[in-house]
Amino acid sequence: MDTKIGYFASLEQYKPMDALEQAVRAEKVGFDSIWADDHFHPWYHTNAQSAQAWAWMGAALQATKKVFISTCITCPILRYNPAIVAQTFATLRNMYPNRVGIAVGAGEAMNEVPVTGKWPTVPERQAMTVEAVEVMRKLWESESPVTFNGKYFTLDKAFLYTKPSDEVPLYISGMGPKGAYMAGQYGDHLMTVSADPELLKKSTMPNFEKGARDAGKDPSKMERAMLIWYSVNEDMDKAVEGNRFWCACLVPSMFKYKVYDSKEVEMHANIVGHDLIKKNFICATDxxxxxxxxxxxKDAGINHFCLGNSSPSVNQGIDIFKDVLPHVR
Structure with a gap:
């Protein structure tokens, strides 16, 4: 499978119109895909943003010409009802055939707790995600009204009159062994998040492949996508610090526990050291x-990159890929 290079338009880090301009620029440079973070609270507090991803995607799809655009990552179980998620992405895929996808996951407290007050355990959220995916697929595919009585969600003669023009590619987030297995079992593709390449080789990829095979799928035909942040600057220290905004993603407790105040999240981000940033993110001078x-x-198995640009000069961080893309594909 060919390697794809995508651009992550960071709606938590940049104003929505600035992110839109970045997306248009990235398509012109030659990126294969554009991804948008679907958050309510951001991963940092200072100078942060929190635009709504679906509204932004509509504008981005109209402003670009052919690039694939997806969320990274939507949590379809708490602040969103999966039926409404299904309706939204059916509409987008109907309007823009072959160009729209969705990545889903079990969520983060910073996005779900502020507007619901709820934060179930990891196993329960994973079970809810599996059921949400089932709901979404039923609504996308059914030619008649759907009645569904699950443990977490209910449909009563629900029908999507506006169907997606073709199948919506569904990426499922998998970081730990169980999540990676579930991504293979229930998703079309894997979406993982910045991790030590050795962990990807030894745990994430084998569990993803096993989940796919157990579900009767061929894992060689499924993408192994990864959201990872990068920063480029002539000064390596400045390049490393450019990624500081996202460093709380390297703190496992942020995904597990009820931490939802972005000021507190920022405190965790600010104590992450340079060695850890270099190991898990991309830092470069040229x-x-x-x-x-x-x-x-790539050597760890990633074949679709979702690259978040945290470079001190954002435009430089995009334009440099004119020289990068021919070599990494």
Whole structure:
């Protein structure tokens, strides 16, 4: 499978119109895909944003010409009802055939707790996600009204009159062994998040492949996508610090526990050291360095990169890929 290079338009880090301009620029440079974070609270507090992903996607799809656009990552179980998620992405895929996808996951407290007050355990949220995916697929595919009585969600003669023009590619988030297995079992593709390449090789990829095979799928035909942040600057220390905004993603407790105040999240981000940032994110001083870093994660099995641009000069961080893309594909 060919390697795809996508651009993550960080709606938590940049104003929505700035992110839109970045997306248009990234398509012109030659990126294969555009991804948008679907959050309520951001991963940092200082100078942060929190635009709504679905509204932004509509504008981005109209402003671009052919690039694939997806969320990364939508939680379809608490602040959103999965039937409404299904309706939204059916509409987008109907309007923009072959160009729209969705990545789903079990969520983060910072997005769900502020507007629901709820934060179930990891196993329960994973079970809810599986059921939500079932609800979404039924609504996308059924030619008659759907009645569904699940443990977490209910449909009573629900019918989507506006169907997707073709199948909506569904990426499922998998970071731990169980999540990776579930992504293979229930998703079309894997979406994982910045991790040590050795962990990807030894745990994430084998469990994803096993989940796919157990579900009767061929894992070689499924994408192994990863959301990872990058920063490029002539000064390596500045490049590393450029990724600071996202460093709380390297703290496992952020995904597990009820931490939802972005000021508190930022405190965790600010104590992450440079060595950990270099190991799990992409930091480079030039195009050659970016190529080497991307190859490091390709060797771990990633074949679709969702690259979040945290470079001190954002436009430089996009334009440098004119020199990078031909080599990493």
């Amino acid at each position: 195009a050659e360095g970016l190529i080497k870093e991307i190859e490091r994660f």
